[in-house]
Amino acid sequence: MPTTPASLGPASARTAAGMIAVAAAAAFLATFNETFLNVALTPIMADFDVTVGTVQWLTTAYLLVAAVFVPVSNILYRRLPTRPLFVAVVALLVLGSIVGAIAPSFGVLLLGRLLQAIGTGLLTPLGMTITLAVAPREKLGLAMGIMAAMTTLGPSMAIVISGVLLTAAPWTVLMWVFGGLSLLVLLAGAALLREVGERDRPVLDAPSLALVAVALVGILYGISTAFDGSALIAAAAAVVGLISLAGFVTRQHRIENPLIDLRPFRSTPFVLGVLMTMLGLVFVFAMNVVIPVFLQSSRGLSPLGASLTLAPGILLTVAMGPVAGRLFDRHGGRRMIPAGYLVMAIFVVLVGVAAGSPSVVLFGILYVPAVLGTSFVIGPAQTFALSHLDRETSPHGVTVVSTSFQIAGCVGTSLGVGVYGALTAAGAASGAAEGGALLGFRGAVGLVVLTSLIGVGLAIAASRSARTRRVRETAAPEAAPEDAEHRVSHITKSDVFAISSGQTVLEALRMFAERGISGAPVLGDDRTLLGFLSDGDVMRYLSAHHPSSASIYSFVAGAEEDIDEAMRDLGRLPAMRLATHQVITVDEDASISDAVAALADVRLKKVPVVRGEGGPVVGIVSRSAIARLAISTYLHGRGAAQGRPEGLSTMTV
Structure with a gap:
């Protein structure tokens, strides 16, 4: 039987904040280590006398x-207590750092690196799952924005810090520094984490693990060697990976305890959100590798100088992550995410133009808004994807998102370096080495511009998919007039009590009390649907921020001051801050049977009725209206069967 954790409770908001901070530190740590050693590859080659092909491993x-062990994290999360699991996983990072720092040979160094990779693969989804479990729903965008900022900061900041350290110390100091950072996160987790998982006894299916391992290794190895190695071997590896992936998917549908529950893929918004996140990460990883290489080879900058060129954009991106999360909480990602992609595309084109000028300062300034655009894509896209999953499928969604991060990192690095290297070599063959480097860099810029424009298209599609999670009837144009009584418009309540986007939560509650309703849609000036606010949304907010006001016994306990403070808070809070942004709707021309299915699937009492895709709200359809129609139809048919005059009913409905 599953073990339900002790609730964090409304009084433990500080505890939840501490746990989110630990999870964010873990996200930083995991991604930081992915590029921390990249600047040190040259001295490692010299120390162990290995080739560039070997050291790249x-x-x-x-x-x-790391990608292979991401799916295992969900199994361990459901089997083991949260805090001991977190401590054990971070301990792998510490152990791998020590092994790498004292390694007498390249093989031992690689072993230490792989121990770190196992810890990273387990830690990335574990930190995100903890955040989803403890973050209040109305602040989920902020929490995920912080996680995304740390995820983006990690690989970017690693380049800067490693460049600074290598100017005064050997490469082994990088391993010791990372080991020390890992130990600090381990101690913080041991002190601040509490149990948040719902444990049962899932079985680790060994064939599934083997299939997903072969699939990921085959696909990623094929991509990583496509530009540097045998094209035939790369293609063969990719084909083997795809075949294994197909076998893995098939097996997950057939076994009782799948390694990854594939139900999240039934949600189109989730799939689009994952793809948008991956495209944003491809931009980050490709540019973080290509820019330092270009500046060092073409402009003669030192590793530290090249790293410092990236620093302003990196730091501002971290600061912007939580801001983007708050904006997503308030307004959603319908405009934010495509705008972020457009900013990325426009300014990275300008960076490519500036690469031909001698001014490194102009190059760095133009790159700042380009990388800032990623903060409006990665975090919001993750939140968008995971917000469309329920509590049961969220851990599996986290596993998918975390695996996609590793895949995006490998794809972005491989494609960026591959395009850069291939075009640079082509330019060098023509006799212009600097021109070749510039051609290679602009080729990499073209790659990320293309991925950004694809992201714009995905963002638009995701917005439409979320807004049209409604049931639409596909009736033929020649439908008979008498079919009109079987459409939603026949039972729609047109006098809708709605909330305007400018009203506060307190004003909405006052309307609820006066009208005797439990929720209402939030409409824009043109009556388009922006969200839906219910009394349940308000109670969850009060429970998290004003716990004493959430109980009817507060008046007896003398907590009037707390209640007054809660009401003042609601009087300042915009209704859209607590409203559900992704609202299930039904078209006025949909069939009643489809409306019944929609209400039953999501267990709602009422849904807004709209006129056309993205059109204005024209009313509300409720379960009670459908029930009255069903009873009336039944009694009418029964009366006709018993010979009563048409229209005579046995009771008033």
Whole structure:
């Protein structure tokens, strides 16, 4: 029987904040280590007398092993207590750092790196799952914005810090520094984490793990070697990976305890959100590798100078992450995410133009808004994807998102470096080495511009998919007039009590009390649907921020001051802050049977009725209206069967 954790309770908001902070530190730690050693590859080659093809396995193998162990995290999360699991996983990072720092050979160094990769693969989804479990729903965007900021900061900041350290110390100091950071996160987790998982006894299916391992290794190895190695081997590896992936998917549908529950993929908004997140990460990883290489090879900058060129954009992106999360909480991502992609595309084109000028300062300034655009994409897209899952499927969605992060990192790095290297070599063959580097860099810029424009299209599609999670009837145009009584418009209540986007939560509650209703849609000036606010949304907010006001016994306990403070808070809070942004609706021309299915599927009492896709709200259809129609129809038919005059009913409905 599943074990339900002790609730964090409304009085433990500070505890939840501490746990989110630990999870954010874990996200930073996991992604930080993915690029922390990249700047040190040259001295490592010299120390162990290995080739560039060999030393690259410190990065490639790391990403591959991390990707393989991401799905295992969900099994362990459901089997083991949260705090001991977190401590054990971070301990792998500490152990791998020590092994790598004292490694007498390249093989031992690679072993330490793989221990770190196992810890990373388990830690990334674990931190995100903890955040989803403890973050209040009305602040989920903010929490995920912080996680996304740390995720983006990690690989970017690693380049800067490693460049600074290598100017005064050998590469082994990088391993010791990372080990020390890991130990600090371990101690913080041991002190601040509490149990948040719902434990049962899931079984780790070994064939599924083997299939997903072969699939990920095959696909990622094929991509990573496509530009540097045998094209035939790369293609063969990718084909083997795809076949294994197909076998993995088939097996998950057939076994009782799947390694990854594939139900999240039934949600189109979730799938689109994952793809948008991956495209944003491809931009980050590709540019974080290509820009330092270009500046060092073409402009003669030192590793530290090249890293510092990225620093302003990195730091501002971290600061902007929570801001983007708050904006998503208030307004959703319908405009934010495509705008972020457009900013990325426009300014990275300008960076490509500036790369031909001698001014590195102009280059760095133009890159700032380009990388800032990612903060309006990665975090909001993750939140968009996961917000369309229920509590049961959220951990599996986290596993998918975390796996996609590793895949995006490998794809972005491989494609960016591959395009850069291929075009640079082509330019060098023509006799212009600097021109070749510039051609290679602009080719990489073209790659991320293309992915950004694809992201704009996905963002528009995701917005439409979320707004049209409604049931629409596909009746033929020549439908008979008498079919009109079987449409939603026949039972729609047109006198809708609605909330305007400018009203506060307190004003909405006053309307609820006066009208005797429990919720209402939030409408824009043109009566388009912006969200839906219910008394349940308000109670959840009060429970999290004003616990004493959430109980009817507060008046007896003398908590009037707390209640007054809660009401003042609601009087300042815009209704859209607490409203559900992704609202299930039904078209006025849909059939009543489809409306019944929609209400039953999501267990709602009422849904807004709209006129056309994205059109204005024209009314509300409720379960009670459908029930009255069903009873009336039944009694009418019964009366006709018993010979009563048409229209005579046995009771008033």
